[in-house]
Amino acid sequence: MLAKRPLDPQQALVVDVITKYFHLPKPPLWKRLLGAKETLPAPGMLPTVKNGAKEPVAAVDHVSFTVARGEIFGVLGPNGSGKSTLIRLISTLLKADKGSAKVFGIDIAEDEMGVKQLISRVSVDAAFFKKLSPMENLLYGARLYGVTGPQATVRAYEIMGRLGLKRSTYAEPMEEMSRGMQQKVAIARAFLTSPILLLLDEPTTGLDPRSKRDVRAFIEELRDSHDATILITTHDMEEADVICDRVAVIHNGKLVATGTPEELKRSISNSGKLPTLEDVFIHLTGEQLIDVDGAKVPLSG
Numbered sequence: 001m002l003a004k005r006p007l008d009p010q011q012a013l014v015v016d017v018i019t020k021y022f023h024l025p026k027p028p029l030w031k032r033l034l035g036a037k038e039t040l041p042a043p044g045m046l047p048t049v050k051n052g053a054k055e056p057v058a059a060v061d062h063v064s065f066t067v068a069r070g071e072i073f074g075v076l077g078p079n080g081s082g083k084s085t086l087i088r089l090i091s092t093l094l095k096a097d098k099g100s101a102k103v104f105g106i107d108i109a110e111d112e113m114g115v116k117q118l119i120s121r122v123s124v125d126a127a128f129f130k131k132l133s134p135m136e137n138l139l140y141g142a143r144l145y146g147v148t149g150p151q152a153t154v155r156a157y158e159i160m161g162r163l164g165l166k167r168s169t170y171a172e173p174m175e176e177m178s179r180g181m182q183q184k185v186a187i188a189r190a191f192l193t194s195p196i197l198l199l200l201d202e203p204t205t206g207l208d209p210r211s212k213r214d215v216r217a218f219i220e221e222l223r224d225s226h227d228a229t230i231l232i233t234t235h236d237m238e239e240a241d242v243i244c245d246r247v248a249v250i251h252n253g254k255l256v257a258t259g260t261p262e263e264l265k266r267s268i269s270n271s272g273k274l275p276t277l278e279d280v281f282i283h284l285t286g287e288q289l290i291d292v293d294g295a296k297v298p299l300s301g
C-alpha cells in the first residue's frame with residue numbers, strides 16, 4: 001500500500017484547518033443563567049430542562065500547522081484545550097469533522113493503515129496486557145508492526161536500558177509496576193518499531209526528574225540519529241523550551257501562536273529582558289497563576 005504512494009520527504013505533518021466537535025450535554029439552564037457563580041437556586045426555583053439536550057463544542061477548532069521532517073514540535077495549552085484530541089485525530093483514532101491532515105504526504109482520511117505504519121502514539125492511557133511483563137508487551141507490540149525474532153528482542157533490551165528501566169523489572173507483570181515505570185514501557189513500545197512520526201502525549205508527566213531527563217535525552221537522540229520527527233504535548237514549559245524546535249500554543253481548541261520558543265518570547269517582550277516560555281503561555285492563554293494568598297502573580301519581562 002505504501003509503495004503506491006510516494007512519501008513527502010520533507011513535510012512530516014501538514015494539518016489543515018482540522019476541526020473536531022464533541023456533542024456535550026448542555027449544562028442546566030440555571031447554571032447557564034448564573035454563569036460562573038454556579039450557586040444552586042432555592043428549591044422549587046429550578047427551571048425544567050429537557051434531559052439529553054446537547055450542543056456541539058469544538059474541541060479542536062480550525063487548527064493548521066506544519067511540522068518539518070526531523071523537528072521536535074511542541075503543542076502547549078491549558079487543560080481541556082484540545083491537545084490530546086488533536087493527537088487522536090492525527091493518529092486516526094478519531095475522525096475529523098472538517099479539514100484534513102497528511103503524514104509524510106499520506107492523507108489520514110484516505111489511507112488509515114498507511115498513516116498508522118508511519119506513526120506511534122504514547123499517551124497516559126496506554127493500554128497493556130497487565131498480567132504480562134514489559135518484555136512480552138513490547139514484543140507483542142513489535143509483532144503488530146512486523147518486527148519479530150532476535151532483532152526485536154535486542155532492540156527491546158537496548159531501549160529499556162536506555163530509558164533507565166531496571167533489568168529486574170523486565171519479567172515482572174505490568175500490573176505490579178508503578179505508573180511512571182509503565183509510562184516508560186509505553187515510551188519504549190513506541191520507539192521499538194522505529195516509526196518516523198512519534199506523537200507523544202505528555203510523555204514525561206508523572207516521571208521523576210531523573211526519568212524525565214532520560215526520556216528527553218532519548219527523544220533528542222531519536223531526532224538526531226534515527227530520523228524521527230516528534231510531536232509532543234507537555235505542561236512543563238521548561239521542558240518545551242529545552243527540547244522543542246518549535247511550539248504551537250492552543251487555547252479553547254484554537255491555535256493562538258506558533259514559532260520557536262525564542263520567537264514567541266520575543267513576540268511578547270516589551271523590555272530588554274526576555275520573558276520565559278511560561279510567561280508566553282500565560283500571556284497567550286490568559287491562564288493566570290494564582291499564588292497562595294489568591295493574588296495574581298505578575299508577569300515577568
Ligand SMILES: Nc1ncnc2c1ncn2[C@@H]1O[C@H](COP(=O)(O)OP(=O)(O)OP(=O)(O)O)[C@@H](O)[C@H]1O
Binds near residue numbers: 022
Ligand atoms: N470523547 C470525548 N467526548 C466528549 N468530549 C470530549 C471527549 N474527549 C475530549 N473531550 C472534550 O474536548 C476538550 C478537549 O479535551 P482534550 O483531552 O483534547 O484536552 P487536553 O488539551 O488534552 O487537556 P489536558 O491538558 O487536560 O490533557 C475538553 O473540553 C474535553 O472535555
Ligand SMILES: [Mg+2]
Binds near residue numbers: 083084085201
Ligand atoms: Mg490531554
